[in-house]
């Protein structure tokens with residue numbers, strides 16, 4: 388499991404510590420709290436916050452592979468099981484503000500046409516699904532393992548829709564903090 392993840396990305400050997408979002412609240416400014424703890428569509432929030440800037444989804448990588456060990460655990464996947472992985476940058480005027488990595492067990496994907504999303508936002512599909520359930524958010528200060536940039540906050544949660552379980556991890560980048568004049572934490 389961990390060996391497979393390492394083959395994908397040498398940095399994955401560093402275990403990522405995820406904590407319930409409420410546990411991080413004392414160290415988080417109210418402005419960041421509104422971004423990190425929100426449970427509605429981040430895509431919609433970014434479009435609103437971006438004002439006149441043009442929103443776009445840049446597809447970094449998509450396909451089948453092994454999840455990181457902490458991702459497999461969050462999804463309740465047995466070691467060695469393959470997953471569908473999608474990595475994107477959510478950009479405003481072409482500048483990445485957030486990078487996201489979504490992971491789903493392959494077995495749960497049947498019939499869901501997620502491959503066809505391309506550079507449309509997963510969020511706009513996901514939040515249109517009736518009966519969507521979102522598990523509690525967790526946060527980390529560790530940088531993303533799939534994109535070479537620091538992040539201010541990272542968060543993750545599992546969405547459930549019928550048989551689909553999808554772990555969405557989103558990292559807020561310094562460019563976003565700078566553009567919106569957000570504090571360092």
Ligand SMILES: C=C(O[C@@H]1C=C(C(=O)O)C=C[C@H]1O)C(=O)O
Nearest residue numbers: 428429430475487507508509510
């Ligand atoms: C889950 C959402 O979807 C966003 C869009 C993503 C994509 O297109 O791959 C990935 C993660 C999210 O940041 C959302 O808008 O909240």
